[in-house]
């Protein structure tokens with residue numbers, strides 16, 4: 001007969017130190033306190049926060065953070081606990097504190113994508129040397145369990161591409177511009193107010209936050225070390241309301257995308273990986289086009305599983321705390337019952353290809369002579385560079401002799417697309433290359 005599971009309270013106790021009590025840290029401390037019994041039941045140990053490292057113990061803060069736990073001695077918190085949760089952000093002193101925590105035998109949980117993209121291998125090595133866990137679910141796409149999915153759920157498959165919206169702040173800005181006609185500046189200020197943006201929002205706006213996440217995603221998906229420097233990055237600083245209106249006119253939304261894909265620069269060439277972050281047109285009927293506000297979505301393509309889609313809140317205190325606490329429970333359970341988090345997996349060591357190898361589609365707007373033969377001349381340029389055309393639209397008449405033509409290509413390597421654009425620039429019938437946008441999402 002099957003016996004019911006014992007519901008006896010755990011006899012184990014583990015101490016928890018929290019570094020940083022900002023947007024996320026505050027929510028983590030609140031939930032750890034409010035739901036202490038549930039966390040004990042789930043992990044097998046009573047989790048007690050013994051210290052919260054802050055910069056200024058006197059600063060006013062949310063009452064969820066008990067004042068008696070505050071200290072400005074971050075090293076003591078990092079080295080004096082079983083579990084250490086790093087929510088300071090940035091490279092230093094976060095890196096030094098995490099390394100000290102591992103050396104002191106702690107398991108470490110962080111949401112610090114900037115640090116992982118810059119020093120992931122060092123942190124993994126420190127965890128392995130200490131025989132403890134290194135967890136970072138909050139570092140990619142906030143509450144969405146995409147790190148778990150790539151690190152553990154997809155371990156039985158071969159991922160071919162990951163395409164996603166992984167920065168809440170920029171998605172919020174673009175969405176506010178698209179749906180409410182807000183200016184870039186007003187939308188950014190609102191994102192900061194709502195706790196979505198990084199301490200320095202330049203990281204969001206310039207695409208660096210998404211690039212750090214893309215590096216983490218690619219490392220996990222392709223079992224290859226990928227750092228921030230391996231990611232081709234373009235942010236949304238230059239996007240204007242006019243760009244958004246033009247996207248709508250093309251039946252698309254403009255989104256900041258993170259893309260990691262296996263590809264071959266040319267048929268027969270060795271396989272490598274391309275990792276990039278840039279704004280792109282996404283057709284309105286594509287699932288990513290309807291990701292609003294600070295929500296994130298990640299599409300994973302794998303050889304056996306096919307397409308998987310993950311969607312949820314990518315930023316904000318409570319959603320991110322949810323991801324942090326899932327790691328806390330896992331790390332605590334390992335300390336009670338044994339077992340460990342996955343170690344770094346880089347066996348594939350695939351080459352990282354340059355930006356020219358990325359496969360994408362271009363939407364090219366051209367100011368052309370509105371005369372017989374112009375279309376044929378342009379089509380010839382595409383053919384010369386082995387780029388196939390998907391659609392051609394005469395989108396505006398500038399005068400009786402001039403028109404704007406919008407051409408969307410089929411997927412091709414960026415090197416060939418760029419060569420075609422150069423060829424168009426030199427074509428007699430083309431008066432001006434007005435704009436080039438990438439189009440993603442079939």
Ligand SMILES: NC(=O)C1=CN([C@@H]2O[C@H](COP(=O)(O)OP(=O)(O)OC[C@H]3O[C@@H](n4cnc5c(N)ncnc54)[C@H](O)[C@@H]3O)[C@@H](O)[C@H]2O)C=CC1
Pocket residue numbers: 019020021022023024025053054055074086087088089090093111112113114138139142195196197198199314315316317320
């Ligand atoms: N806010 C969000 O939506 C998300 C944030 N994250 C990550 O979580 C981490 C924390 O983010 P937030 O809570 O939003 O940042 P935050 O800026 O609100 O909080 C960080 C806190 O750390 C404190 N701090 C800085 N240096 C310190 C030091 N040396 N000692 C002690 N405290 C120090 C700051 O005073 C601040 O209160 C970052 O790595 C961020 O990238 C990850 C996912 C989502």
Ligand SMILES: N[C@@H](CC=O)C(=O)O
Pocket residue numbers: 139141142166167168169170196197198204209314315316
């Ligand atoms: N600033 C980040 C926070 C979560 O990672 C974002 O906007 O996505």
Ligand code: NA
Pocket residue numbers: 137138139140141142143144145146147323
């Ligand atoms: Na996540």
